Amino acid sequence: MSPDAGGGAATPLDAAHLEEDLAALCLPLGRRVGMPGHATARRYLRRRMEAIGLNPLPGRELEWPYRARHPQVGELCDFCNLVGVLPGQGNGRGDARHRAAPAPLLLGAHYDSVIDAPCADDNAAAVALCLAIAEEVRRAPLERDLVIALFDAEEPPFFLTPAMGSVHWWEEKRETERPAAAIILDLIGHDVEKRPGPFRDAAPAVSDLLFAIGAESHPEIRNVVEHSSVALGAPRVVLAPQRCIGDLSDYHAFRVHGVPYLFLSCGRGEHYHSESDTLEWLNLAKVRSVGRWLLHVLRLLGARTLGKTALPCDTSAAEARLLHATFGSFAEQMLAAQGLAGMQRSRDVEMLVYMLRNTYFI
Ligand SMILES: [Zn+2]
Secondary structure, three states, X not given: OOOOOOOOOOOOOOOOOHHHHHHHHOOOOOOOOOOHHHHHHHHHHHHHHHHHOOEOOOOOOOEEEEEXXXXXXXXXXXXXXXXXXXXXXXXXXXXXXXXXXXXXXXXXXXXXXXXXXXXXXXXXXXXHHHHHHHHHHHHOXXXXXXXXXXXXXXXXXXXXXXOOHHHHHHHHOOHHHOOOEEEEEOOOOEOOOOOOOOOOOOOOOOXXXXXXXXXXXXXXXXXXXXXXXXXXXXXXXXXXXXXXXXXXXXXXXXXXXXXXXXXXXXXXXOOOOOOOOOHHHEOHHHHHHHHHHHHHHHHHHHHOOOOOOOOOOOOHHHHHHHHHHHHOHHHHHHHHHOOOOOOOOHHHHHHHHHHHHHHHOO
């Protein structure tokens, strides 16, 4: 059943301005750093953050402008991250003198584009979803604070350089601004389509697939993702450990500094980094389903004890369960084709994850 089927009671995100935000961000000439569309997007995002009621972090503004060297040209360039916070409902309880507020969750996505084109999936959809989640959390707060971070300069040539928005933010933030966990979104709006390779026969039956990377950074993240992703209407979530996938987006800065994290993505589809990455490519029902599930995950994580540092854990059993839930007997067939018996051994599960990586992330 599609959660968007009309007539029923309102479900989370129905009242959010997801489509309007998405349309406003999909500028025909894109949001590339230094281009007019980038400035337009930045102004739009600040206005929307103010309208939603996101507060600047204490002693900060919503805009965090910075200068950094262009990694190719060498000149100083202007960039800007946008960061706001929604207070958690747990913060007002009890005697504040005896109880420190728990560290916030951070939900982040980059808003720059790689080329002068709409780049709807990369990454307008994720940014619009961050705003929609913020609208929802403003109405019904999490237990702990939620920081919304819209990062600049994720795309090449800035990727993994000091100019990258999330890398710079990490250096600029105060220790009190360190999140308990970071959830990063990139490429979350398209259907996983039929592609060459071993999984071609499984798609389009798995068009609602969503990859979750980083669950191995904390047992609470692993548990919440594993147990929430079998609900009706949730996307089909597959766990893929970072060691199999590498660093593909803004979670890099959090991972290397030992922050528990989760990266959600549909992988690289056929219109990745091309002019045809337009609104038409997106599946808005999927974006909403990812959003509803993510909101549920945020509410659960907001109420858990996370500490402040990663607590690496084994995810192989959870990976096997979710792979089986997603691909059914197809997963076993794939392994049998490689001469492997099944998903009993973590090595074999890992083999399957590598095959998925080679299909959807390269
Ligand atoms: Zn990109």
